[in-house]
Each structure stands twice: as structure tokens, then as C-alpha cells.
Amino acid sequence: MTQNIDPSLRGSVAIAGAATFGCGKVPGYTDMELLAGAAKRAVADAGLTMQDIDGLCTASVTATMWPMAVVEHLGIRPGFIDGTMLGGSSFIAHLMPAMLALQSGQCNAVLVCYGSAQRSSTFNRREIVASRRMLDPQPYEHPYDPILPPSAYALSAARHMHEYGTTREQLAEVAVAARQWAQRHPGAYDRAPLSLQDVLDARMVSDPLTVRDCCLVTDGGGAYVLVRAERAKDLPRPPVYVLGNGTACWNRQISSMEDLTVTATVDSGRAAFAMAGLTPQDIQVAQLYDAFTINTLLFLEDLGFCKKGEGGAFVENGGIAPGGHLPVNTNGGGLSWGHPGMYGIFALIEAVQQLRGECGDRQIAGVQTALAHGNGGTLSSQSTAILGTAETL
Amino acid sequence: MSDNETGVQRAWQARLDQGEFMLQQCGACDRHVFYPRELCPHCGADALSWVPASGxxxxxxxxxxxxxxxxxxxxxxxxxxxxxxxxxxxxxxxxxxxxxxxxxxxxxxxxxxxxxxxxxxxxxxxxx
Missing domain, CATH: 2.40.50 (OB fold (Dihydrolipoamide Acetyltransferase, E2P))
Incomplete structure (x- = not known):
């Protein structure tokens, strides 16, 4: 992947508002209503009204013509629309096209938004998976009945264990660290005590991953608002600047992934760090899409926080838990905070809230740089964002 | 490709239904290809043909x-x-x-x- 990003883009756009809505188990809402709840809050958070929104980025797990429905429902007339659907990384991947649209003058305020009622809806995750087998067939995988996505991530984990000696205990460290962060977040879905042994003893889903190595299934909406940096200064909230963003996709199916221990994060991270002019050592808090415990190890390695194969050692002894050497997934992540289908936007929102100093018991003191990383499909698409406070410009 | 009267997915399945496990091979870069494609995903050449798999x-x-x-x-x-x-x-x-x-x-x-x-x-x- 070659990228030669105009250096003036760094920090040229800021996140002026961000919000979640209806996260956890929230019966009685549709995907759209959860999206709209978050969108309403994010726009208000930015000090704007919905009539100020003239750019839209959104995607849905189920609806293929989703941006049109969102335009109609919110009553907006955007001059910029991006409905790129890359799975859970989509709402981080939307950053770059939104930045370009803002800088070109195509629009002035972009709303990025998502909602999913997958836990409480009558048409829930199980039905969605079954429908996808017909609507979006994978004829070279489906006949073997992998449970997707878990079996795909299990295949990656098994290979990582084989090549690098990674252990189930090290995978369990990721789940326990997430839970310890969730215990500091009043809005997290699962805050019950969780030990390494609990993870190891939990019901096996697809070896080597137990149910505690797998993310939650929750409802939730998330949204954020992007404006040009000079405008953000005049809005009520402390601007969170987009310092870097990179997106990469090498494959869709796990059987088409060249090396199950190396993800396209290598490319997305390199592009984001190059644009930001920063290195992993400069990052004070990282939000890494943890659909499964193996994800966190892969992304720590592929982003350069540690060498390939050393992710297990990196997370040992509470390495990414509160008090560890790098705070990771400070909201509790997809494993313990919640996972409404496509989690990337929630990783980004947690990064924004950390940089704005709003995180209460889980706040990292004095944080000025944050990384949010989204994953989509079965280790298929990857998007990395590096965000910073005004001090980082 | 010769005998390509259907898409490659059906062509693959039709051979399989007759008990034949075939792969594609690229006449330009010589590499094998799975799953079946229209162009070689390695080199982009339009030179794929079916060959028996070693199994x-x-x-x-x-x-x-x-x-x-x-x-x-x-x-x-x-x-x-x-x-x-x-x-x-x-x-x-x-x-x-x-x-x-x-x-x-x-x-x-x-x-x-x-x-x-x-x-x-x-x-x-x-x-x-």
C-alpha cells in the first residue's frame, strides 16, 4: 500500500462532539432509533443542530441502502455521503473521506453514526448470521460450517500459539484486563469479577477461544461530529484533533488471509503514524477493537507496540490492565463494555472521551494522544486513527 | 479459459460433483489459484486453466x-x-x-x- 498524504491534513479536522445512546440491553428500540439517539446527543454535544449537518457517514450490518434511510430519518440534506461498509472498522475508516470532504469545502459538519439493536431485536444476531449465508454467500467456507466470526479468530489464535508459543493464559489476560477497566466504567455491560481461571474454565466455543475470549452481544448507538479545526475552536467542547488515519484491507475470508498472525493493521497503522508524525511510544492510551482476545495481541504487535509474537508477553501480569504499562480498552472494550455488532465507533468515542478528560475512575491522567483501531469482518479490514488534544498540534 | 461456459464457481462445483478435485493454474506466473477466479490474483494475467489437484x-x-x-x-x-x-x-x-x-x-x-x-x-x- 502506498500513501502520500498531504501533511497539511494532520490536525486539520477535529471531533467536536461524540456520544453513545442505548448501550447494553435496551429492548424496544430499532437500529435506527439507537442511531438517532446517539446522533442527537453527538450533534448537541458539538453545540450544533441537526440542520447544521451537511455530511453523513454511516453503515449498517443488515441494510444495504442504509445512508438513504438515515438521511430521511434525521431530516438532513447532506452534500457529502459515505456509506462505505468495511464491517466494524467502517466508522474509523470514514475519517479520511470525511476529512477530505471538509477540506475541499464539500461540506462543513460531518455526522458519523451507527446503531444496532442486535441483542434485543427479534431479528437478532443469530438470524443475521443465517441470512447472511444466503445474501452474502461464502461458498468455499460455509460448507464446512465454521461458526463465523468466532472460528475465524480461533484459527488465527491457534496459529499464533503454534508460531509464537502464545498461551491461553495470555489470551485470558486480555479478557481480565478488559473486565478490570469495565469495573471502572458505570456504563459497562459486564462488570462482574473475572479471573484468569474463570476465562480458562469458561465454555469452549471454538478452540482455543472460550465464551470469555469472545465479545459481548449488546445493543447500542454511537455518533460523532467532525468539523474543520478552525471552527472547532469556537464550539463548546474541547476539540479532539485527527492527527492520522489509515485504512487497509487485504482479504475478506480467513481462508484467504496470507498469514493468520499478521493483519492489514501493519499498513493501516503505518499510514496513520506517518500522517501523525508519531510512533507507538508517543501513544498514551489505545482503544483496540477486541472482538476476541487474540485481536488485542495482533493489533499491539501490528501497530508496533511490541514485536511480532510478543503480544502475549506484553499483556502478561496486567500489562494492559489498570496500572499496566499501556492502558488499552479503558472502557472495558467489546469484551466487557459492550459490542453492538460493529464496535469501531465505540473505540473511537472512548478515545475522544479520554482526551476530553471525561472518564472518571478510568481516566488516564494528562492524556494528550490516543489511538483508536477498528477491525472489520474476520481480521479483514483494519483502520487506525491517531487523535490528539490541542497540545499535539 | 477453455470450456468456460459458466462462471468459475459453477465450473468448480460441476467438476467436484463428478468426483474431480481441480485447481486453477496461471499460464503466465505458473502459480496455482484457489478459490477459482477469472484473472490470476497473483499476477493479474488472463491465463487460468484447470489442473488436477495433488490432493x-x-x-x-x-x-x-x-x-x-x-x-x-x-x-x-x-x-x-x-x-x-x-x-x-x-x-x-x-x-x-x-x-x-x-x-x-x-x-x-x-x-x-x-x-x-x-x-x-x-x-x-x-x-x-
Missing amino acids: QGTVYSVTTVRRKDEAGGDYNVSLVDLDEGVRMMSRVEGVAPEAVHIGMRVTAHVGMKDGQALVLFTTPGEQQ
């Missing part, structure tokens, strides 16, 4: 999918690297799922599932 491979990664006994019990899902240098998802049969391991040599055969032919593997000596 010999090595397990690249493995998982045991857990399933209740009453639903049929646990089963294996593997990624198999064929000796031709292509990878495919499949199932290694004839041994307990937990006995399948990375690096295991396996041999292909054409089996049936839900009325459709598919490539399955066994370990040497246990081929059906």
Missing part, C-alpha cells in the same frame, strides 16, 4: 467447533495448505477433532454434504 496438503491452522452431542457433537474446521501452494478451508475426518493438529499431513477426497460434493481430508492411512 496432498498440510494443516495450517485448526479449530474444534464445539457443538452439543444431540446436535452431532464437536467437529473440526481446518485451513489446509495444499502442496501446490494454495490454502483452503476444509475438515479433516476420520480422527477425533482434537487429534487434528497444525503440521499434520492430510490427503483430500471428494465427499458429500447436503447433496453437494465438497473436498474433505483424512490423515494418511485413514482415507475413505
